[in-house]
Amino acid sequence: MTTSTAIRRPTELHARLVLPDVEIGICLGTGGVAAGGDEVFAAFEAGLAGTGVFAVVKPREDTCPGSCASIIGTGCRGMCAMDVLVDVLTRKEGVESKVTYGTVTEKMVAKIIEEHIIGGEPVHKWIVLSDDEPTSHNEFYQLQDRLVLRNCGTIDPEIIDDYLEAGGYRGLYKVLTEMTPERVHQEVLASGLRGRGGAGFPTGLKWKFAAEAPSATGEKFFICNGDEGDPGAFMDRSVLEGDPHSVFEGMAIGGYAIGADHGYVYVRAEYPLAIKRLKIALKQAEDRGLLGANIMGSDFSFHLKIKEGAGAFVCGEETALMQSIEGKRGMPRLRPPFPAQSGLWTSPTNINNVETLACVPWIITEGAEAFAGRGFEKSKGTKVFALTGKVKRSGLAEVPMGLTLRDVIYSIGGGMKDDKEFRAVQMGGPSGGCLPASLLDTRVDYEELNETGAIVGSGGMVVLDVDNCIVDTARFFLKFTQAESCGKCVPCRVGTVRMLEILTRICEGKGVQEDIGLLETLADDIKAGSLCALGGTAPNPVLTSLKYFREEFEEHIHEKKCRAGACAELTTYWIVAETCTGCRACSRACPVDAITGEKKEVHVIDPEACIKCGACYQKCRFDAVRRQ
Amino acid sequence: MRVHDLTIDGVAVSAPEGTTVLDAARKKGIYIPHLCDRPDLKPVGVCRMCTVEVEGKGLVISCKTPVRDGMVVRTESEGVSKVRQVALELLIADHDSDCLTCAKDTNCSLQRVARHVGVDSPRLARIRRERDRRPLDTSNPFFDFDPNRCILCGICVRTCDELQNINAIDYTFRGTKTLIAGFGNRPRIETNCESCGECVVRCPVGALVPKDSRQPSKLVRTICSFCGCGCGMLLGVRDGEIVSAAGDFKNPASRGRLCVKGRYGYRYVNSPERLTTPLVKRDGEFIPVGWDEALDLVAEKFSESMGDSFATIASAKCTNEENYVVQKFTRVVMGTNNIDHCARL
Ligand SMILES: Cc1cc2nc3c(=O)[nH]c(=O)nc-3n(C[C@H](O)[C@H](O)[C@H](O)COP(=O)(O)O)c2cc1C
Numbered sequence: 001m002t003t004s005t006a007i008r009r010p011t012e013l014h015a016r017l018v019l020p021d022v023e024i025g026i027c028l029g030t031g032g033v034a035a036g037g038d039e040v041f042a043a044f045e046a047g048l049a050g051t052g053v054f055a056v057v058k059p060r061e062d063t064c065p066g067s068c069a070s071i072i073g074t075g076c077r078g079m080c081a082m083d084v085l086v087d088v089l090t091r092k093e094g095v096e097s098k099v100t101y102g103t104v105t106e107k108m109v110a111k112i113i114e115e116h117i118i119g120g121e122p123v124h125k126w127i128v129l130s131d132d133e134p135t136s137h138n139e140f141y142q143l144q145d146r147l148v149l150r151n152c153g154t155i156d157p158e159i160i161d162d163y164l165e166a167g168g169y170r171g172l173y174k175v176l177t178e179m180t181p182e183r184v185h186q187e188v189l190a191s192g193l194r195g196r197g198g199a200g201f202p203t204g205l206k207w208k209f210a211a212e213a214p215s216a217t218g219e220k221f222f223i224c225n226g227d228e229g230d231p232g233a234f235m236d237r238s239v240l241e242g243d244p245h246s247v248f249e250g251m252a253i254g255g256y257a258i259g260a261d262h263g264y265v266y267v268r269a270e271y272p273l274a275i276k277r278l279k280i281a282l283k284q285a286e287d288r289g290l291l292g293a294n295i296m297g298s299d300f301s302f303h304l305k306i307k308e309g310a311g312a313f314v315c316g317e318e319t320a321l322m323q324s325i326e327g328k329r330g331m332p333r334l335r336p337p338f339p340a341q342s343g344l345w346t347s348p349t350n351i352n353n354v355e356t357l358a359c360v361p362w363i364i365t366e367g368a369e370a371f372a373g374r375g376f377e378k379s380k381g382t383k384v385f386a387l388t389g390k391v392k393r394s395g396l397a398e399v400p401m402g403l404t405l406r407d408v409i410y411s412i413g414g415g416m417k418d419d420k421e422f423r424a425v426q427m428g429g430p431s432g433g434c435l436p437a438s439l440l441d442t443r444v445d446y447e448e449l450n451e452t453g454a455i456v457g458s459g460g461m462v463v464l465d466v467d468n469c470i471v472d473t474a475r476f477f478l479k480f481t482q483a484e485s486c487g488k489c490v491p492c493r494v495g496t497v498r499m500l501e502i503l504t505r506i507c508e509g510k511g512v513q514e515d516i517g518l519l520e521t522l523a524d525d526i527k528a529g530s531l532c533a534l535g536g537t538a539p540n541p542v543l544t545s546l547k548y549f550r551e552e553f554e555e556h557i558h559e560k561k562c563r564a565g566a567c568a569e570l571t572t573y574w575i576v577a578e579t580c581t582g583c584r585a586c587s588r589a590c591p592v593d594a595i596t597g598e599k600k601e602v603h604v605i606d607p608e609a610c611i612k613c614g615a616c617y618q619k620c621r622f623d624a625v626r627r628q
Numbered sequence: 629m630r631v632h633d634l635t636i637d638g639v640a641v642s643a644p645e646g647t648t649v650l651d652a653a654r655k656k657g658i659y660i661p662h663l664c665d666r667p668d669l670k671p672v673g674v675c676r677m678c679t680v681e682v683e684g685k686g687l688v689i690s691c692k693t694p695v696r697d698g699m700v701v702r703t704e705s706e707g708v709s710k711v712r713q714v715a716l717e718l719l720i721a722d723h724d725s726d727c728l729t730c731a732k733d734t735n736c737s738l739q740r741v742a743r744h745v746g747v748d749s750p751r752l753a754r755i756r757r758e759r760d761r762r763p764l765d766t767s768n769p770f771f772d773f774d775p776n777r778c779i780l781c782g783i784c785v786r787t788c789d790e791l792q793n794i795n796a797i798d799y800t801f802r803g804t805k806t807l808i809a810g811f812g813n814r815p816r817i818e819t820n821c822e823s824c825g826e827c828v829v830r831c832p833v834g835a836l837v838p839k840d841s842r843q844p845s846k847l848v849r850t851i852c853s854f855c856g857c858g859c860g861m862l863l864g865v866r867d868g869e870i871v872s873a874a875g876d877f878k879n880p881a882s883r884g885r886l887c888v889k890g891r892y893g894y895r896y897v898n899s900p901e902r903l904t905t906p907l908v909k910r911d912g913e914f915i916p917v918g919w920d921e922a923l924d925l926v927a928e929k930f931s932e933s934m935g936d937s938f939a940t941i942a943s944a945k946c947t948n949e950e951n952y953v954v955q956k957f958t959r960v961v962m963g964t965n966n967i968d969h970c971a972r973l
């Protein structure tokens with residue numbers, strides 16, 4: 001705690017000089033940009049200027065006597081499948097109304113400008129979210145509790161004043177003026193916050209250890225882990241792209257709590273947009289004296305560096321990550337010593353995940369009780385999930401801990417896509433597992449999920465339906481971990497390949513009964529004999545699948561059957577004469593011309609030529625293409 | 629220093645604080661299988677062969693577990709056998725099996741561990757498969773690297789880093805493609821490798837082997853003649869010819885280590901180009917003469933050049949004492965301070 005009189009409040013923001021009549025917010029997260037966000041942005045800019053009615057202004061820089069509009073690029077708001085998402089907020093006689101348009105393209109912009117912005121009547125058919133006339137997509141947000149993602153999608157991450165206006169850097173101000181470092185870890189401990197990087201270790205406790213560790217070098221470091229290597233996970237990217245300052249603020253608070261004055265944000269190089277925004281944000285925060293030497297005029301200094309990782313999954317493991325920052329090959333090393341004792345360049349080091357850190361300023365400003373008031377038993381607060389697969393609405397959803405899987409899949413996700421039957425939900429990515437329908441009432445809670453064999457992990461949630469093969473899914477995840485093994489430990493390096501070969505054999509119908517036992521033996525050895533958690537958890541997808549879906553493995557082995565029709569070697573396609581209308585949809589879809597037949601006559605599949613891609617099966621509207 | 633008393637397989641063992649269980653067992657002559665550990669390198673714990681059971685703690689790797697008072701260690705148990713046997717089978721399944729033609733045959737740690745631990749042959753057969761052969765790195769003039777025999781224990785990497793401070797090699801790639809190589813997968817000759825061969829000596833299997841792998845019929849303990857350091861060495865002799873040189877781990881000065889010259893530079897001894905008698909130039913031609921005649925000639929020429937028309941350049945092959953004598957002779961007998969040494973260049 002430093003004397004508060006000398007410390008400047010972080011409120012010296014550039015206030016808005018005008019309140020625009022129209023505010024347009026366009027998603028420019030990676031999803032938005034990929035869907036054409038930049039083009040939509042340009043189209044709005046040109047379109048509005050062309051109307052002659054509105055001046056396009058930057059509200060913190062320009063003034064405007066007449067009608068004016070502002071356009072900002074925002075971060076991701078979770079409904080990435082609907083990108084480009086565009087918010088249109090209009091103010092008329094003091095009344096604000098806001099709608100969100102989905103899957104907006106350049107071509108749609110003129111109509112939105114003409115009918116909605118000028119004409120005052122929203123283009124109803126393109127609205128996906130609206131408070132006045134709720135659509136089914138509103139349900140996507142109903143059970144959500146957006147705390148980590150509080151600013152994602154609402155502020156412009158490239159304008160620090162937006163973050164400050166939303167209450168940013170008040171947490172840091174509070175710890176510098178009112179709290180001792182011990183009070184900070186106590187507060188974080190009391191909130192019940194646990195690491196969101198996968199292991200779920202209590203963050204306050206971790207900080208305490210790092211704070212109490214003596215440093216032989218006189219230095220301590222604070223690292224943010226933004227490696228995010230789990231396939232399918234993108235919550236950390238969304239936070240880094242949409243609200244970079246929240247992570248910086250969390251780090252500075254943590255740095256103060258453990259006595260570190262240097263920090264690193266480690267981000268994978270495959271996240272160029274996140275890196276760009278982090279660099280802009282860092283510069284802005286340093287220019288305002290919110291990071292760097294003597295923050296806010298206090299005697300606490302915290303210098304940050306952005307470090308780009310070359311994109312190895314294993315570099316997300318904390319000891320490997322530190323090797324990577326040191327310029328070495330990222331390979332895990334045995335703990336102890338833990339990073340809190342000897343981490344980066346042998347100095348005591350604390351490392352936290354992006355999502356963990358984004359919670360911190362919120363906890364400090366809103367209080368530990370507010371955070372601990374959400375959640376369930378030993379899992380407090382919220383968790384962001386990347387909901388994907390066969391659900392109606394996929395995307396990023398932040399929910400209070402303790403919600404059931406059923407809530408997430410059926411309320412937020414809107415249930416099964418095309419109303420097909422639910423088969424399984426894969427939780428926690430390559431370290432997690434597949435859970436059957438009977439476990440849908442499991443809560444999103446560290447302890448409850450661990451008990452099933454799956455994990456909360458980084459929050460990947462892939463929903464599978466009857467067209468997905470469990471064996472094949474397990475094979476997918478194992479293929480990932482075996483390729484990403486750093487190569488150090490024998491069981492992880494070699495054992496995972498052997499398991500993969502066995503699974504491939506089974507998928508190809510060449511498996512034998514002993515293979516199941518061999519899979520279990522190898523899995524046990526890999527778990528027991530791996531130095532880091534990559535190997536330690538790599539067999540989980542296979543083990544949980546064997547636990548809950550053993551009969552599917554046995555079907556593949558004994559009956560040479562894949563009930564999902566996903567394993568090509570075990571599947572045949574044919575056309576039933578009774579229902580085939582000869583519409584030719586199938587023969588046009590077949591990439592290898594394996595289907596023949598005259599127009600309006602029954603078609604036939606040549607089994608020799610068929611590559612079992614399933615294109616005809618998807619295309620036939622008369623249920624004439626069958627598979628087994 | 630504090631001493632801990634423990635038992636390993638019922639045998640009482642005492643070891644100072646900080647000793648690992650594996651080291652304590654090794655000193656007591658109890659064999660715990662291991663592949664990635666070496667007493668002169670920091671332990672990394674990657675091969676898992678040294679797994680033991682500690683009462684109250686379960687399975688641990690002995691190379692990374694420090695001794696504690698009252699510890700009860702068992703090197704054999706059902707859990708121990710299972711973990712290390714499967715790990716061993718995985719290694720063997722991923723390794724060449726033509727031991728008879730390997731330079732390390734009978735002197736290989738993998739063979740020793742395999743004999744000790746044993747394998748479940750049917751299971752091994754099921755996890756064995758055809759492997760893609762990887763190209764050898766034969767770029768170094770003194771030794772070859774065969775990745776198909778490498779068990780990735782990392783001993784070579786650590787040797788080059790911890791003992792030699794050269795860091796010529798490291799792990800590259802990931803998963804089953806993992807390989808020890810120079811930076812950017814460059815052949816060793818293109819790295820900063822000094823060819824000291826320290827990694828070759830320590831490789832527990834036949835992955836790093838000298839190009840000259842003739843086995844000696846006897847060893848002669850001696851001192852390296854290349855420089856004044858005087859490293860201890862064991863020269864391997866076969867039919868009157870030197871066929872190998874190894875560092876003498878009992879030598880207190882060099883503790884087993886040699887440089888490229890000491891380790892691989894022994895062929896000059898038997899070279900036909902080597903000078904074995906003094907030569908004197910007469911009428912533009914070198915004529916072999918006896919030592920007395922040669923030294924007389926030198927003394928005569930020296931006495932013609934007393935004072936500053938004389939200079940000596942001494943050799944790094946000489947010891948300190950010899951170099952001392954050279955300078956003394958130059959100053960006192962020859963009467964000049966014109967003295968230099970090749971190591972100054
Ligand atoms: C193979 C492997 C990959 C990991 N990848 C990540 C990652 O991408 N991001 C992350 O935050 N943590 C990752 N972790 C966990 C980190 O080691 C570490 O526990 C975490 O960053 C700590 O932060 P937390 O306490 O805030 O969760 C990974 C762990 C392993 C074993």
Ligand code: SF4
Nearest residue numbers: 486488489492532535
């Ligand atoms: S378990 Fe796998 S990834 Fe982890 S250190 Fe061992 S080999 Fe590397």
Ligand code: SF4
Nearest residue numbers: 788821822824825827
């Ligand atoms: S020969 Fe010496 S320098 Fe070369 S790689 Fe081996 S240990 Fe390193």
Ligand code: SF4
Nearest residue numbers: 778779781782784831
């Ligand atoms: S070359 Fe030899 S010492 Fe180096 S990793 Fe391979 S087996 Fe180990």
Ligand code: FES
Nearest residue numbers: 662675676678691
């Ligand atoms: S010797 Fe202990 S793990 Fe290799």
